Every structure is written in C-alpha cells, then in structure tokens.
Amino acid sequence: MFQKILIANRGEIALRVIRACREMGIRSVAVHSTADSDAMHVRMADESVCIGPPPGAQSYLSIPAIVSACEISGADAIHPGYGFLSENANFVQVLEDHDITFIGPTSDHIRIMGDKITAKDTMKALGVPCVPGSDGGVPDLATAEKVAEQIGYPVIIKATAGGGGRGMKVARTAAEMTRAFQTARAEAKGAFGNDEVYIEKYLEKPRHIEVQVFGDGKGNAVHLGERDCSLQRRHQKVFEEAPGPAIDAETRARIGKVCAEAVARINYIGAGTIEFLYENGEFFFIEMNTRLQVEHPVTEAIFGVDLVREQIRVAEGLPMSFTQDDLVLNGHAIEVRINAEKLPNFSPCPGRITAFHAPGGLGVRMDSALYDGYVIPPYYDSLIGKLIVHGRDRPEALARLARALGELIVDGVDTTIPLFSALLAEPEIQAGSYDIHWLERWLERNLAA
Secondary structure (H helix, E strand, O other), rough: OEEEEOOOOOOHHHHHHHHHHHHOOOOEEEEHHHHHHHHHHHHHHHHHEEOOOOOOHHOOHHHHHHHHHHHHHOOOOEEEEEEEEEOOOOHHHHHHHOOOOOOOOOOHHEEEEHHHHHHHHHHHHOOOOEEEOOOOOOHHHHHHHHHHHHHHHEEEEEEEEEEEOEEEEEEHHHHHHHHHHHHHHHHHHHHHHOEEEEEEEEOOOEEEEEEEEEOOOOEEEEEEEEEEHHHOOOOOOEEEEEEEOOOOOOHHHHHHHHHHHHHHOOOOEEEEEEEEEOOOEEEEEEEEEEEOOOHHHHHHHHHHHHHHHHHHHHHHHOOOOOOOOHHOOEEEEEEEEEEEEEEOOOOEEEOOOOEEEEEOOOOEEEEEOOOOOEHHHHHHEEEEEEEEEEEHHHHHHHHHHHHHHHHHHEOOOOOOOHHHHHHOHHHHHOOOOOOOOOOHHHHHOOOOO
C-alpha cells in the first residue's frame, strides 16, 4: 500500500488528487514553483517541495526537479494529473528506472499513443475504426497531393507529434493543398521540433466523442461510456457532457466494447480516453490520451465512481473495484471550463481574486483552487475552475447549470462565465444539436471584436 504520493502538478487537478489520497489514508506531497508558494494545493497537501522558478520548463516540466522532490520527500509514487509531464514517455521511463511507481500507463503505451501515426496503426490492428488517410507520414507535397486525390477533398493535414490544434490545416480543394501543407509543416516544426505530418479525410460536421476506458494492466478493461466534447474553440474543449446527446444505448455499448477490448489486448493500465470524430453514425479514431482528462468529473458523476482512487488502486497492483456489469449509467452531467480570460478575444487575464464564491446545492460540484485574495499567476494555463452539474436527465442538468452559473462569483479578473450563460440560451445547445464547428461560428456572430 502506498504510504505517500507526490502530485506532479498544480491547481485544481492537484487538489483533486490530494482529496483522493486523503480519503484513502495516503499522505500527499505537493510540488510548486516559487510563483505557487501560496497556492491552495500547497496549503492542502501534507507536505510540499519547491521545485524551481515560475517558468514551467524550470519547475513543473523539469524531470530532475520532480524526481529529486520524490526522493527528498520519500514518496512511493507520482501522480501526474493532466498536462505537464502526464504523457511524457521519457519521464515515465526515468521513474521506472528509479523504481518509482508512476500512477498511469507504462512508458511504452505512452510512447505508442503519443505518436499519432503509430497510434492510428495500433488502433487499426486492434479493430478500432479510423479516419481514412495516409499510411504514415507524408514526406513531400507531391505525396500529399496524391493521398488527397485518393481519399477525396476536403482533407486535413496534421502534425504527427501534434496537440492543442497546432500543426493542423484544412485543404478543401487541390488549389489549397500547397499552402496548407507548407503551413502545417512549419507550425509543427516550430511547436514540436518535428515537421512530420500526415493526412486524413476532413469531416464537415462531426461531433467529438470520446470513450473513457480503464484497465488493470493484466488484460482486464472496462469502458465508462462516452463524453461529447464537441463545443470547442480553436480545438480546445470548453463544454463537455455525458452521455452524448447524439449517442443511443446500443451505439454506446457497441463502441464501448470495441474500445475496452482494444486496451485489454495491450494490457493497458489506468485511465485512458479514446477520442473519435462521429458523423452519420460512424466513429473515426483520432487519438488516445493516456491520462486522466480535464473532463473526467462528468463520467464520475453519471457512474458514481472515483477515477483517481481507481488509478491509485491499480497502480498498487490491486484489481479494479468494479466490473463492466457494475457500471450502470445514471442521469446526465455537464462540465464547463472557467478560464481567467477577457472576452471577446479570450486573452489571458491573470490577477488578484477579490471575491470568490462557489455555487452549491444538489448535483453541483466546483473543482477549483481559487480563494479570496489568491493571485492568478501569468505563467500557466488560464483554467481556474471546472463547474460540473448532474441531473436526472439532460434538461435538469441544463437547468442546474444555469442556476449554478448565476451563483458563481469570481471578482477581480475577467472570466468566461458570461459565455456559458449566453450559450445556454441558444436553441441548439438546449437541443444538443451541435458539431465541432458550431461554437466557432457562434462566436463569430456574437462575440466579434
């Protein structure tokens, strides 16, 4: 049994892990940069270690600093949260070499899924449906044009080492291919140090559907339904719900079974998310995230499970505490991401919180590290909280979200709270009839600078 776990992260996700540790009787160690010395996760942990100056590269992304903190504190294991080093195969390899338990998948699984071409090939071999596209990387423009002709326009060019929407360009016609291909490669080189790209068929009106999977590393795995994350801005999710409004029970069981069987066959351990584009009743694999997702609370709400607790259990070598038959979907849940950003341009808005009040009541959860007087530093992601609601059905969840947004107070900085209040008034949101391009179009109409 782990006696002490170090959380290699900050903010609300670090608090989330600390809470799970406390309920399990495990001591927690927070790490922090000098900018985060007064952060809530530092206050709440049993111990804390300063790991460097504010820039992430010198603190939260510093593998030597994290490993040193683990050795200094005597922690048995490291939970990475999400972001930072959570999907860094080299980091996990270092921990494996030092006999430090990583609460997550193996370095091999992270490495396989971290390269989008290898991930796609792996999933194809495991029977997971994939988007038509190139077989591997596309080395030059002539090859790109040939692939596009074979699968038909429009196509999307993607960085093999990509993420966060960078290194992605759409070519709707042959005339647009040269510029899109060259721009995608240049962006990929600048963002990831790797200009390799691949090509896929571009779907016009898909939804973004992701399936939550969980494995014990011993050939057993389950799925916990799907989440619809189609409301996105610049490929960044802002509103997530489960179950997906467009997915019926039969479809859910079918794609969930495919995903669970796939990860079971590779002895995957811990939480993972298999992401798809969904259009006209068909699923197309796009990537697998080998970590806990930002939006994991909506899955916890509808299934009544603690995914972080389960991550810790299987990392200790214990069996999962539930089987597929135990996982019965209950109600509907929605999460909105509250960012410290100024509308309409969504520019980061760090600063001092002069008043903070979290909403409450039945079916309301607020994951945040804010407190009155806290100063949001300018060095990290602008996410400052996640508001999660749960209801007996989707209409009740939407009503509960509207009520909770009205109760939420964050003074001192600009936030995206008004955005969600406005979105809830839209008929398409009320009906659940949106795709991954809907929010961008809505923003152009309603929040033009």
